[in-house]
Amino acid sequence: MEYVMExxxxxxxxxxxxxxxxxxxxxxxxxDDDMIDITTTGTMSEHNIHERSIDDIFSATCGVTxxxxxxxxxxxxxxxxxxxxxxxxxxxxxxxxxxxxxIVKRKQKSILDLVRGAHDAWSGxxxxxxxxxxxxxxxxxxxxGASWMSDLKYGLCPxxxxxxxxxxxxxxxxxxxxxxxNMDNKFVAKLDNCSQWMMWSEIITxxxxxxxxxxxxxxxxxxxxxxxxxxxxxxxxxxxPYACGSGIxxxxxxxxxxxxRGYLGKWTLIIKSVGIMLAVSAGLSLGKEGPMVHIAxxxxxxxxxxxxxxxxxxxxxxxxxxxxxxxGVSVAFGAPIGGVLFSLEEVSYYxxxxxxxRSFFCALVAAFVLRSINPFGNEHSVLFYVxxxxxxxxxxxxxxxxxxxxxGVIAALFIKANIWWCRYRKxxxxxxxxxxxxxxVTSITAVIAYPNPxxxxxxxxxxxxxxxxxxxxxxxxxxxxxxxxxxxxxxxAVWLLVLALAFKLVTTxxxxxxxxxxxxxxxxxxxxxxxxxxxxxGMQTLATNYPHIWIFSADCSTSDDCITPGLYAMVGxxxxxxxxxxxxxxxxxxxxxxxGGVRYIVPLMAAAMASKWVGDALxxxxxxxxxxxxxxxxxxxxxxxxxxxxxxxxxxxxxxxEPLSVLTQDSMTVEDVEVLLKDTEHNGFPVVVSRESQYLxxxxxxxxxxxxxxxxxxxxxxxxxxxxxxxxFNPSNPMNPTGPxxxxxxxxxxxxxxxxxxxxxxxxxxxxFRKLGLRQTLVTHxxxxxxxxxxxxxxxxxxxIDNEDPNSVLFN
Numbered sequence: 024m025e026y027v028m029e030x031x032x033x034x035x036x037x038x039x040x041x042x043x044x045x046x047x048x049x050x051x052x053x054x055d056d057d058m059i060d061i062t063t064t065g066t067m068s069e070h071n072i073h074e075r076s077i078d079d080i081f082s083a084t085c086g087v088t089x090x091x092x093x094x095x096x097x098x099x100x101x102x103x104x105x106x107x108x109x110x111x112x113x114x115x116x117x118x119x120x121x122x123x124x125x126i127v128k129r130k131q132k133s134i135l136d137l138v139r140g141a142h143d144a145w146s147g148x149x150x151x152x153x154x155x156x157x158x159x160x161x162x163x164x165x166x167x168g169a170s171w172m173s174d175l176k177y178g179l180c181p182x183x184x185x186x187x188x189x190x191x192x193x194x195x196x197x198x199x200x201x202x203x204x205n206m207d208n209k210f211v212a213k214l215d216n217c218s219q220w221m222m223w224s225e226i227i228t229x230x231x232x233x234x235x236x237x238x239x240x241x242x243x244x245x246x247x248x249x250x251x252x253x254x255x256x257x258x259x260x261x262x263x264p265y266a267c268g269s270g271i272x273x274x275x276x277x278x279x280x281x282x283x284r285g286y287l288g289k290w291t292l293i294i295k296s297v298g299i300m301l302a303v304s305a306g307l308s309l310g311k312e313g314p315m316v317h318i319a320x321x322x323x324x325x326x327x328x329x330x331x332x333x334x335x336x337x338x339x340x341x342x343x344x345x346x347x348x349x350x351g352v353s354v355a356f357g358a359p360i361g362g363v364l365f366s367l368e369e370v371s372y373y374x375x376x377x378x379x380x381r382s383f384f385c386a387l388v389a390a391f392v393l394r395s396i397n398p399f400g401n402e403h404s405v406l407f408y409v410x411x412x413x414x415x416x417x418x419x420x421x422x423x424x425x426x427x428x429x430x431g432v433i434a435a436l437f438i439k440a441n442i443w444w445c446r447y448r449k450x451x452x453x454x455x456x457x458x459x460x461x462x463x464v465t466s467i468t469a470v471i472a473y474p475n476p477x478x479x480x481x482x483x484x485x486x487x488x489x490x491x492x493x494x495x496x497x498x499x500x501x502x503x504x505x506x507x508x509x510x511x512x513x514x515x516a517v518w519l520l521v522l523a524l525a526f527k528l529v530t531t532x533x534x535x536x537x538x539x540x541x542x543x544x545x546x547x548x549x550x551x552x553x554x555x556x557x558x559x560x561g562m563q564t565l566a567t568n569y570p571h572i573w574i575f576s577a578d579c580s581t582s583d584d585c586i587t588p589g590l591y592a593m594v595g596x597x598x599x600x601x602x603x604x605x606x607x608x609x610x611x612x613x614x615x616x617x618x619g620g621v622r623y624i625v626p627l628m629a630a631a632m633a634s635k636w637v638g639d640a641l642x643x644x645x646x647x648x649x650x651x652x653x654x655x656x657x658x659x660x661x662x663x664x665x666x667x668x669x670x671x672x673x674x675x676x677x678x679x680x681e682p683l684s685v686l687t688q689d690s691m692t693v694e695d696v697e698v699l700l701k702d703t704e705h706n707g708f709p710v711v712v713s714r715e716s717q718y719l720x721x722x723x724x725x726x727x728x729x730x731x732x733x734x735x736x737x738x739x740x741x742x743x744x745x746x747x748x749x750x751x752f753n754p755s756n757p758m759n760p761t762g763p764x765x766x767x768x769x770x771x772x773x774x775x776x777x778x779x780x781x782x783x784x785x786x787x788x789x790x791x792f793r794k795l796g797l798r799q800t801l802v803t804h805x806x807x808x809x810x811x812x813x814x815x816x817x818x819x820x821x822x823x824i825d826n827e828d829p830n831s832v833l834f835n
Contacts, residue, residue, distance in 0.1 A: 101727050101771060104337060106284040108706060109657060109814050112373065112796025113777070115338035122332075146330045147377070151346045151385040153326050158319045158347065158385075159392025162354035165300055165318075166398035169311060172304035173481050176247040177240070178222040192217040244479070245469040248305045252465035255301035255539045256458040263294035267457075267538040270295070270317025271370065272647045274348060276656040277320075278341050279372040280796050287324035287344075295321065299540040303481075305465055306472060308530040310482065310545025316351035316370070317540075319389075323347030338796075342378045345371040346385040352613070353386035354393045355544070361613030362386040368609045369647075372661065373796065409490045409618050413587050420629055422558055423594050427630035430551050430598025431637025437532060437550075437603060438642055442649050445536040449653075457538035464537065468530050477523040482549050485523075489552035489592040490618060493563075501556060501588065513564075517557055524553045536650075543646060547603045548596040555595020559588030593618055594630045602634040605645035655833030657814050665789040667824050672781040674788070674820045675802040675810030683810060686710045688720050688751050693732065693766060694744035700729065709801055709808050710750050710772060717807040720750060722776035722799075723768070735766050742766055778803050779812075785820070792817055 102118070104110055123143070130140040171187045180191035223243040224236030259266045265273075265286045273286055285291065295318050299311045323343045328334035333343050348370050352362035363382045367374050448454045472478040477485055488501065501516050531546040563586040597614045601607065611627045638645070644652065651658045677683055684699060686708045691699075699708070706725050712718040735742050747765040750772050778801045779788060791797055792814055799813040819829035 101730055103726070104282045105726055106282055108282050109798050110280045110282060110337040110796075111798045112280055112338050114773070115336050119332070119336055119339055143332060146332055147342070147381060148384065150323075150326060150330050150333060150343055151381045152388055153329075154319070154323045154343065154347050155350050155385040155388025156392055157322045157326065158350040159354055159389040160396070161296060161318060161322065162315060162389070162393050163396030163398045165296055165311060165315070166393075167396075168300040169303045170398070172251065172300060173306075175304070176244045176306065178220055179226065180220055182219060188217075188220050191220045241473050244306075244473050245466065248307075248465050248469040249462060251301045251305035252307065252461050252539065253458065255298040255305065256461040256537075258294050258298055258301075259538055259540070260458060263288075263290045264538075265291045266295040266298055266540055268536060268540070269313035269542050269647075270320075270540075271313050272650040272654065272656070274316060274320050274344070275370045275372075275647060276651055276658045278344055278348075278370055279658050280337075280341070280798075281657060282337070287321045289321075289325060292318060292321035292325065295540050299542075302539045302541060306469055306481070307465060307539070307541065308468065308482070308527055308534045308546050309539075309541035309543070311540075311542055312352070312355035312544040313542025314540045315355040315542075316348050319347040319351030319354070320344050323350075338373070341373060342375075342381070345374060345378050346382040349382040349386040350389035353390045356613050356617045357390060357393070358613045358616035359383070359386035359390040361609055361616050364609035364612050365606070369604065369606055409487075409492065409589060409593075411492060411587050411590055411623070413585065413590075415587070415590060415623060415626060416585065419562070419586075420626065422562060422591065423626040423629050424633045426551075426555055426558060426591065426595045427598045427601075427633025428637050429554055430595060430600075430630065431602040431634040431641065433528070433550060433554070433599055434547075434602025434634065434638050434646075435641035437528065438644070438646050438649055440532045441535055441646065442653060444532055445650070445653060448536065461537050461539055464530070464533055468534075471526060475519055475523055475526070477519055477553075478526055482527075482545050486545070486548055486552050486596070489549075489556045489596075490589045492587065492589050501560065513560060517560060520553050520557055524550060524557075527553070535646075543603060544600060547600040551596035551599030552592040553595075554599070555592040556588055558595065559586065559591030562586050562591065563588050590623060590626070593623070594626050597627050598630040598634040601631040602638040603646050605635055605638060605648075607631050607635055652831070655831050657818055657832060659789075659793055659814060659818060661793045665786050665821070667785065669785040669820075669824075670781065671779050671783040671785060671788055671802050671812060672809070674785060674816055675781070675812050676816055677810055679809070683717075683808065684708060685714070685717075685808065686723065686748075686750070687713055689747065689749050691748050692744060693735075693742065693746045693748055696728065696748050697732065697744075700725065705811075706813070707799065707811075709776075709811065711808055717809075719776075719778065719801060719803055719806065719808045721772040721774040722801065723750070723772050727771040728768070731768050731771050732766075739764075739766070776801050780804060781809050788812060789817060789821075 102114075126136075126140050126143050129136040131137075167187075170189075171185065174188040177188070180186045180188070183191065222231055222236070222240060224239040225231055227239045228235050230236045265283075265288075273283060277283055277286065295314055299314045299318075302309060303311050323346065324340070327340050327343045333339045345366050349359075349362040349366040352365045353359040356362075360383075363379065363386055366382055367379065371378075448460075453460060477488075480488075491501075493501075501513075527546060527550055531543075531550070535541055535543055535546075566586045593614065597610060601610045604610070610631050611624060614627050615621050615624055642649075648658075648660065672679070684703050684705055686696065686699070688710055690713065707722055708725065708728070709722055710720045712720060741764045743763045746763040749765045749767050750769050752767070752769060777791070777795070777797055777799075779791075781802050781804050783802075788800065791800065797814065799811055801808060802810045802812060815832055818832045822831065823829045
């Protein structure tokens, strides 16, 4: 690049001047010890500057930072990464710092450079602004589309088929969704007196009631569910296989520095957006909130390429992806603050302060856009916004903590069952028929769900019903009338809720992980909400029947409705979701933003902590970490502690008795290097002075070496198999004047690789990989190279000492 050459020219001016004003030329060095002295010298005194060539200064000063940037002009692809490989955080951050220094230096030269500097300064804010705007718009479209298609399973608005049930009935002002007892003493879900909306039974049989109408509605419900599910599975299989699942385990892995090409691409964005609407509308036990994080990160990845500062630098790009993840949760729950905390606590690996502010801004913009679209047709950005006006009793902390314990147990059972089923899917023939599996699960879900009104309705509406307050007329069966004991309607509702709990738990186990877009937030909230509502009804009945016992006497003796069952549902929902995902702080904030229950932070905190403690006691990993482990992604969790006593020599590859694949700095030919590349699969090679001394010179990446050799054969004349490959400008052996010209590759050499000694404790090594984001580190003994430790080696060693299969780590 231009600024690389300028700095090189700038350094040349200093290199020609010695301390006494005379010009010196660099002398040739022959011995290994002398070469090591030169290559490991890190000071930049005047004596060192005029003793060394400008290219030595350039490499020592900038290392692989400028090498990658300069060669990006000469050799396309240098400094980039292959698919399913880990990025080098230190290298990418150093490249960006050097680029920034150049821009700051140039700002004083011209108005144009000043404008370029200003653009570079605010490009990050502009990028997250665009991400927030697009994410909010896409979320609004998904919410509207999912609501419309979900209602298609029940009926149609003849006057305007593009309207959902609530919008169709706006003209009649009859939009209250209720559960009532019909003449046959069965629960039916309907909109009161809404003549504009026609059920499928009305269109076919001209009747809403009766056995024939019930069968027609049943058949249409199953048919629409199968059609939506088959479309979702077919689109995923044909156009974007990466669009399946939640996406959060992969997002966590990508943000930790892993490359998965296409996972955040445009086709994944399109198919995931359409597929999640279809999957939710099919009535499967899943939610669209988790996939919204994936969709937002796709948007962030695509828009980052508008700004080369982020598009060409993988480490910088992850700052945009962290902000996008916050925006995804913001639009999923209408919780911008919770979205920022979710990105910080759950998914992000590298989260500097400036990323925190940009994430906050991005989440704010996304929430504002979604609120402007108003997809739910109310004054709130979420479907189940509720407001409670009753304070909670101090004694209620006991059932709240109990709900946390129950939520932790349910979450642990769910995680173990789901991981077992997903592992069976991967290792059996079932994994070869993803569309068939989706159709079978959808048909079973639809057939069993329809008779129960609580499972027939969409999960979001069920959560809204569970969270709702008790009114003066308990038509839905989820409350007792004021001052009265629980009647048969309440007992029947509780029995149906118990059946719904078992059904939702089992179907979610088989649904999460199928080859359709599927999230886990809403099913988890639903499971906890059902448990909490049942406990709340029990507490309400107890307070109604025994208002004068000591636990209720102070608060319930003067009021008939001192217990709020909806609050128990909210606490139970937080407990199960916390147990499944192991979130704490972000979960509490999301819940009170989601429901408006700010005064109930203490019950939510108590339940979340109890759930996490129980979940950690019954299983070490949350659902996302468990799926990362199942898929073999190289994710090194920064939250876990490494307490084993071992040394770097125990983990390094190869072992002391095995040969080490290395490059020498000036004694290998092009053919020797190509044979080494062909015979090995290493992602990089240490460069040493000679095979005898094994003194370390630097490190070169396999990808960069391949690209450099291909470029040299294509563009340079005279390069043959016998050409020497030089990683220094002053070869120790005299060159053959009649031989082919040498190939100079020092510009792709990292002369400052991270090194440790063979006696370094593994606790220190693991901390270095976590906190520095290392891709590999070189192991030396008295300056001589012994081996290499990669991130994959660390992960395999951790699994081995934890008595797990080390070969389950599949990627580099």
